[in-house]
Amino acid sequence: MEKIVASMAGNVWKIVKNEGDVVSSGEDVVILESMKMEIPIPAEADGVIKELKVAEGDFVNEGDEIAIIE
Amino acid sequence: MIKRILIANRGEIASRIIRTCKRLGITSIAVYSEADKEAPFVKAADEAYLLGASQVNESYMNMDKIFDVAKKVAADAIHPGYGFFSENAVFRQRCEKEGIRFIGPKSEVIQQMGDKINARNAMIAANVPVVPGTEKAITDVEQAVEFAKEIGYPIMLKAAAGGGGIGMQVVREEEELRKVFTSNSERALNFFGNGSMFLERKIENAHHIEIQILADEYGNAVHLFDRECSIQRRNQKVIEEAPSPFISEKTRKKMGETGVQAAKAISYTNAGTIEFLVDEEENYYFLEMNTRIQVEHPVTEEITGIDMIEMQIRIANGEELPFKQEEIKRNGHAIETRIYAEDPVRFFPSPGTITSVNLPEGKGIRHDIAFTENYQVTPFYDPMIGKLIVKGETRKEAVERLEQALANYRIDGIKTNLPMLEKSVAVPQFKQGNTTTNFVDNYYIPLIQKS
Numbered sequence: 001m002e003k004i005v006a007s008m009a010g011n012v013w014k015i016v017k018n019e020g021d022v023v024s025s026g027e028d029v030v031i032l033e034s035m036k037m038e039i040p041i042p043a044e045a046d047g048v049i050k051e052l053k054v055a056e057g058d059f060v061n062e063g064d065e066i067a068i069i070e
Numbered sequence: 071m072i073k074r075i076l077i078a079n080r081g082e083i084a085s086r087i088i089r090t091c092k093r094l095g096i097t098s099i100a101v102y103s104e105a106d107k108e109a110p111f112v113k114a115a116d117e118a119y120l121l122g123a124s125q126v127n128e129s130y131m132n133m134d135k136i137f138d139v140a141k142k143v144a145a146d147a148i149h150p151g152y153g154f155f156s157e158n159a160v161f162r163q164r165c166e167k168e169g170i171r172f173i174g175p176k177s178e179v180i181q182q183m184g185d186k187i188n189a190r191n192a193m194i195a196a197n198v199p200v201v202p203g204t205e206k207a208i209t210d211v212e213q214a215v216e217f218a219k220e221i222g223y224p225i226m227l228k229a230a231a232g233g234g235g236i237g238m239q240v241v242r243e244e245e246e247l248r249k250v251f252t253s254n255s256e257r258a259l260n261f262f263g264n265g266s267m268f269l270e271r272k273i274e275n276a277h278h279i280e281i282q283i284l285a286d287e288y289g290n291a292v293h294l295f296d297r298e299c300s301i302q303r304r305n306q307k308v309i310e311e312a313p314s315p316f317i318s319e320k321t322r323k324k325m326g327e328t329g330v331q332a333a334k335a336i337s338y339t340n341a342g343t344i345e346f347l348v349d350e351e352e353n354y355y356f357l358e359m360n361t362r363i364q365v366e367h368p369v370t371e372e373i374t375g376i377d378m379i380e381m382q383i384r385i386a387n388g389e390e391l392p393f394k395q396e397e398i399k400r401n402g403h404a405i406e407t408r409i410y411a412e413d414p415v416r417f418f419p420s421p422g423t424i425t426s427v428n429l430p431e432g433k434g435i436r437h438d439i440a441f442t443e444n445y446q447v448t449p450f451y452d453p454m455i456g457k458l459i460v461k462g463e464t465r466k467e468a469v470e471r472l473e474q475a476l477a478n479y480r481i482d483g484i485k486t487n488l489p490m491l492e493k494s495v496a497v498p499q500f501k502q503g504n505t506t507t508n509f510v511d512n513y514y515i516p517l518i519q520k521s
Binding site: 008009010011014034035036037039059 | 448450
């Protein structure tokens with residue numbers, strides 16, 4: 001199990017992968033928007049998205065959990 | 071008479087507008103979000119009103135809330151600054167409806183220049199040279215491939231409603247165009263609500279040089295010379311200077327005249343900027359028009375001695391331009407560096423709290439800044455937190471002052487681009503005044519990769 005956390009504070013602009021989707025390491029899971037810039041948040045391991053903890057429009061702080069990969 | 075100006079903006083530009091209001095004896099009214107409660111511009115304004123939560127749609131991009139305050143406090147004019155509603159025709163129309171003056175051009179011209187394809191066509195009609203490209207919006211990839219063949223690679227793929235470099239990309243061959251067209255179009259649709267694209271030939275080794283325009287409501291228009299803004303990262307400007315060290319006096323004069331001709335052709339009013347790409351042979355091509363005050367207006371103020379915010383207010387007040395073209399003189403050389411709260415290597419934003427600050431002081435140094443010590447840079451807005459502007463009698467003197475100032479400039483607690491600025495101004499090509507839009511890629515990136 002691997003947690004994906006926000007690398008910086010921002011708004012969740014786009015959900016790229018949904019629960020149940022297969023992802024490989026380096027693939028974007030969500031895209032944050034911070035200071036008018038898109039910040040892609042990639043998976044750091046291969047697996048399946050077990051849980052997505054954010055929705056589009058949510059505000060996240062640095063270090064907040066975004067998703068759990070199994 | 072304009073007596074009470076509501077500033078529908080934040081940060082350094084709000085502080086800048088307040089400064090001129092104070093000098094002119096006009097009441098300045100700030101509006102702010104939760105995140106900006108403690109911001110210097112809120113404290114500097116004569117009056118300040120909370121709009122709402124930090125997110126822009128609850129505050130700076132919430133038209134209803136802004137007009138609620140404007141009416142409640144009986145503002146007689148709104149200055150939109152740059153970004154936010156500054157180039158929004160609907161906001162402009164709303165001002166008219168509410169009987170509040172908008173400090174900027176008319177809504178028709180905002181709309182016309184805001185659509186990159188309409189802007190191009192208006193310039194063609196005004197005999198202003200444009201970059202060879204498509205005359206109509208392109209919505210599908212096959213169409214794009216056809217046009218690209220006609221124009222010739224490399225091309226610039228751009229969003230019709232674009233801004234801030236979003237949806238914009240250099241494309242070097244057909245295969246690449248097929249790959250990127252749809253994703254850029256989708257991004258444009260997401261950001262601007264319009265997925266239309268257009269293509270232009272990519273001008274190699276281009277300089278980005280722009281002409282500052284002032285025009286009143288009586289058909290008078292003048293230019294305040296040029297600015298060179300070639301040094302950019304992520305298609306956004308980082309270092310700007312006036313006058314351009316690249317073009318000859320002959321080209322300078324011609325470009326200024328072209329700028330005035332363009333402004334008159336579209337019946338422009340207030341302050342505006344016409345951006346050009348200039349190739350190695352000093353041929354220039356219309357790129358776009360910004361129908362607002364620019365971030366980099368201070369370099370023009372420094373060399374002309376004209377307060378641009380004051381001129382904007384006077385024009386909106388229905389006054390005639392107080393000078394003729396031949397009365398506008400320039401003197402010396404000015405350079406601006408934008409201070410961004412961002413990682414100087416990857417250019418990613420870096421919000422956080424500024425713990426301490428050291429601002430360089432001395433002759434020819436000006437600070438237009440949003441921050442103080444203990445200021446919180448929040449993730450909600452643009453990462454630009456201020457500008458350092460230097461002036462010298464000559465470009466050489468200005469560059470020396472800039473190097474010295476940057477060496478003494480310190481912001482602790484967050485990452486900033488100060489190290490990037492210091493390295494960039496030390497590059498020989500910058501010292502020689504030879505700065506093209508490839509500057510960061512050609513000189514800065516290799517420099518940091520080495521170390």
